[in-house]
Amino acid sequence: MERLVLDIAHILAGGLVLVSIAMLYQDRLTSMINVFAAHAIVLSMAVAWQAWLQDAPHLYWTALIAIVFKAIVIPVGLHRIVRRLGIHRDIEAALSTGLTMMAAMGLVALSMALMLDVAAEADPLAREDLAFALAIVLIGLLVMVTRRNAVSQVIGFMSLENGLILAATAAKGMPLVVEISVAFSVLVAFIVIGVFLFRIRERFDSVDISALDDYRGERQ
Amino acid sequence: MTGFDPVVIVLIAPAFSALLLALLPGYVLTSRLNVLASLVSLVAAFSLFGVERPAPGPYLIVDDLNIVFIALNCFVGFTTSVFSASYIAHELETGKLTPAYLRFYHGMYQAMMFGMNLAFVSNNIGLMWVAVELATLSTVVMVGLYRTHEALEAAWKYFILGSVGIALALFGTILVYMAAQPVIGEGIEAMTWTNLVARADAFDPALLNVAFVFLMLGYGTKVGLAPLHAWLPDAHAEGPTPISAVLSGLLLNVALFAVLRFKMMMAVNTEAIPPGPLMVTLGLVSLIFAAFMLYRRGDIKRLFAYSSIEHMGIIVFAFGMGGPLANFAGLLHMTMHSLTKSAIFFAVGHIAQIKGTQKIADLRGLTESHPALGWALVAGVAAIAGLPPFGVFMSEFLVVTSTFARAPLIAVPLAFGLLIAFGALFLRLTGVAFGKPVGPMGVSHASYAPLYAHLALVLMAGIWLPPPLVTWFQNVAALLG
Numbered sequence: 256m257e258r259l260v261l262d263i264a265h266i267l268a269g270g271l272v273l274v275s276i277a278m279l280y281q282d283r284l285t286s287m288i289n290v291f292a293a294h295a296i297v298l299s300m301a302v303a304w305q306a307w308l309q310d311a312p313h314l315y316w317t318a319l320i321a322i323v324f325k326a327i328v329i330p331v332g333l334h335r336i337v338r339r340l341g342i343h344r345d346i347e348a349a350l351s352t353g354l355t356m357m358a359a360m361g362l363v364a365l366s367m368a369l370m371l372d373v374a375a376e377a378d379p380l381a382r383e384d385l386a387f388a389l390a391i392v393l394i395g396l397l398v399m400v401t402r403r404n405a406v407s408q409v410i411g412f413m414s415l416e417n418g419l420i421l422a423a424t425a426a427k428g429m430p431l432v433v434e435i436s437v438a439f440s441v442l443v444a445f446i447v448i449g450v451f452l453f454r455i456r457e458r459f460d461s462v463d464i465s466a467l468d469d470y471r472g473e474r475q
Numbered sequence: 476m477t478g479f480d481p482v483v484i485v486l487i488a489p490a491f492s493a494l495l496l497a498l499l500p501g502y503v504l505t506s507r508l509n510v511l512a513s514l515v516s517l518v519a520a521f522s523l524f525g526v527e528r529p530a531p532g533p534y535l536i537v538d539d540l541n542i543v544f545i546a547l548n549c550f551v552g553f554t555t556s557v558f559s560a561s562y563i564a565h566e567l568e569t570g571k572l573t574p575a576y577l578r579f580y581h582g583m584y585q586a587m588m589f590g591m592n593l594a595f596v597s598n599n600i601g602l603m604w605v606a607v608e609l610a611t612l613s614t615v616v617m618v619g620l621y622r623t624h625e626a627l628e629a630a631w632k633y634f635i636l637g638s639v640g641i642a643l644a645l646f647g648t649i650l651v652y653m654a655a656q657p658v659i660g661e662g663i664e665a666m667t668w669t670n671l672v673a674r675a676d677a678f679d680p681a682l683l684n685v686a687f688v689f690l691m692l693g694y695g696t697k698v699g700l701a702p703l704h705a706w707l708p709d710a711h712a713e714g715p716t717p718i719s720a721v722l723s724g725l726l727l728n729v730a731l732f733a734v735l736r737f738k739m740m741m742a743v744n745t746e747a748i749p750p751g752p753l754m755v756t757l758g759l760v761s762l763i764f765a766a767f768m769l770y771r772r773g774d775i776k777r778l779f780a781y782s783s784i785e786h787m788g789i790i791v792f793a794f795g796m797g798g799p800l801a802n803f804a805g806l807l808h809m810t811m812h813s814l815t816k817s818a819i820f821f822a823v824g825h826i827a828q829i830k831g832t833q834k835i836a837d838l839r840g841l842t843e844s845h846p847a848l849g850w851a852l853v854a855g856v857a858a859i860a861g862l863p864p865f866g867v868f869m870s871e872f873l874v875v876t877s878t879f880a881r882a883p884l885i886a887v888p889l890a891f892g893l894l895i896a897f898g899a900l901f902l903r904l905t906g907v908a909f910g911k912p913v914g915p916m917g918v919s920h921a922s923y924a925p926l927y928a929h930l931a932l933v934l935m936a937g938i939w940l941p942p943p944l945v946t947w948f949q950n951v952a953a954l955l956g
Contacts, residue, residue, distance in 0.1 A: 370685075373681045373682055373684075374653065374681075375681075376679060377657075377679075377682070385649075385650075392646060395642075405631070412635070412639075416642065419645050419646060419649070423649050426656065427656060427661055428656065428661025428662050429649065429652050429656075429666075430601070430662050430666060
């Protein structure tokens, strides 16, 4: 029984890593948003499992927030923005899919090697979740680095935050921060969607930030 | 707690006025209220020195270290609000901003002050993280306030890099909790900073090491350390000038404060890697990198933004060296840098309003056309470059001599970086300050008082430091270990 409980926690956390990797090879914005919604669903399942395991009812709130905001509200909002801006075009990734996948595998291996070694004495549940969480954070960074589009960068950032929430829930009895960080991720998402995209759209025809890159400020 | 509690006022005044200012119409009224709210925070901050301190709770703490930061924060926050009140009207006249944006601007200004003060008084590493994030988000929207191409790119870059930094810092915070939890137990107690410092010797050193690397990279991004500094020059150059002044003078200090808190915790655990060498390396890299970058700047606000990276490098270097003398020098340098750099940005704000440009090539002969402003800029640059008799000279001198005494080999690149930066600043200054005046010759309507007040303080600190201040800094330096 003990073994099974652990295995389910691992499957859920490992599934989150897989969805993160799936995010890397999406070449359309709409499918990227859908993958992010799936990411949020898996996250909420992982968090809910942890809540049951640790007997920590407040974590159910985190799971609920993840599913309501990250899996429904934000993806719906992003779909609307993408449609309104007319950017269902392909995403141009800076690196080829093969290379990014290789990089992602390297990052997963790195985080496993690092965290399993460092947290050798910690509770096995927390240790392995922490390793998965670090992998998700690093892949989120990779998404942000390889994408040039503002919307996909925001998605990359939100997947990175999902990794942080996984880590926070795995740390047994961690107070406050779960709720606060969820509230903040929502805030961040809203600020990004509301303020930035809106403003950028107002000034430019495309949300592609490479359009902004023309200006470097150093040229005279 | 009964009666007068300055800690609460330092937090409530900006939080309440942030809401109020966002709702009130009329920029004249809101800019005055902004000054008033900043004054209230300032008075409360200084009264912290006098009143009896409450015992550290699970969320808030007042100790010798953070009082210095809060007082400096509220002081520069107040003078900048005075500058901003007289400066911002001009932006309205030139049509760069609309009244609705100004309302938003003032609300955000106080929200930022609230975030920074909360970060200083928090005794909880989770709360501190939230506060730093709040301060960052409110400055992001202010950097993008002008909504030009450049401002949006700057704000976007700042937002993305700042968020990544803050995310890494959160991961580090979680790891610290993981290290503390077996020793202190579950719950809020294991995130309280006073408990962490008291028990850190029993924490798992391997976890602490990884945690510190994440915290250093995360908060280091916000300090503007090279190679994580890419957001800083853009954010300084494209936002409104009062925001450049608070970014350089205050927000960088907030992140530095977080690094110092964790450094103190690391130092307790003797088995963990000492935090010093990492900080010394990052500090030196930032100093030398920024010193070289100073040479080819075409934009005057970018020039001084790189100078901020350079000085944050020096400060992190000094705290990384540790020991009573280097810590004292680091604290003094931080104070002097905040005062001087915000003074320089006030001067640059006046100049940009008169000339209508920030391009160094279009700024000439200011001492001739506008003596009051030109000479103030000369004084400011002389101060920041580390010339006597200004306070920055004294703190840089202390950093260099204490390093020579302990590790002469490290002192060589330090002195080299300082000299390179010195040369670059004066190369740029001669053109701007002297030579034949060009461009519009109007007058600036913004108030000169904050500029002169800051320069006077920096000059005074260079000549005579009040003994109570010296004792206070010595105490804090000993505390920092």
